[in-house]
Amino acid sequence: MSDRILGAVCVVTAVAMAWATRDYVAPYSYEPLGPRAFPLLLAVCMGLSGLWLLLRPAAGSTAFHGVPWKGTLVCCGAVMVYAVLFQSLGFILATVLMSFPVGMAFGGNWKQSLGAGVGLGVGFHFLFDKLLDVTMPGGLLSSLL
Numbered sequence: 001m002s003d004r005i006l007g008a009v010c011v012v013t014a015v016a017m018a019w020a021t022r023d024y025v026a027p028y029s030y031e032p033l034g035p036r037a038f039p040l041l042l043a044v045c046m047g048l049s050g051l052w053l054l055l056r057p058a059a060g061s062t063a064f065h066g067v068p069w070k071g072t073l074v075c076c077g078a079v080m081v082y083a084v085l086f087q088s089l090g091f092i093l094a095t096v097l098m099s100f101p102v103g104m105a106f107g108g109n110w111k112q113s114l115g116a117g118v119g120l121g122v123g124f125h126f127l128f129d130k131l132l133d134v135t136m137p138g139g140l141l142s143s144l145l
Contacts, residue, residue, distance in 0.1 A: 003053045010050025017043035037134065071105035078102050090139020091128075095121035 017039055024036040082098035089097070096117040103113030128134040129145075138145045 003056075007050040007053025007055075010046050010053065014043040014047030014050060017046070038128070074105040075102050078105075087137050088139060090141050091136040092121035092125050092141055093139055095124065 021036045021039045021043070024039070078098045078101045082094050085097065086094045096114075099117030099120050100110075100113045103116050104110065108116065125136055125145075129136045
């Protein structure tokens with residue numbers, strides 16, 4: 001039952017995210033994708049995942065046993081902090097700071113979590129900023145980028 005509740009929350013959140021992006025427009029028009037593409041992609045992925053959780057066959061257990069509450073709360077908190085610090089710290093640093101506790105919550109050691117965070121931050125910055133021409137905030141590292 002908890003999977004179905006999570007699925008419903010994901011679908012509702014995805015619809016809200018998609019609705020919120022309707023007003024996202026770039027102040028300049030040379031970007032091919034614009035600021036709407038990434039949140040819409042996340043909303044679609046979240047919505048499809050939520051639908052899968054809602055429509056898949058029952059797992060047999062209706063209890064909340066086995067749900068890693070501590071890890072779930074750490075991940076939610078890390079994503080909220082990420083949203084707050086994204087503009088001021090920039091994409092790379094905010095992604096590293098978000099990925100580190102999430103990696104630790106999923107059982108990684110500090111070296112693995114830090115390495116994955118740096119890899120995600122630098123890799124996705126290169127992907128979006130350089131390859132897809134989607135401008136990402138540089139934040140504290142803007143002089144190096």
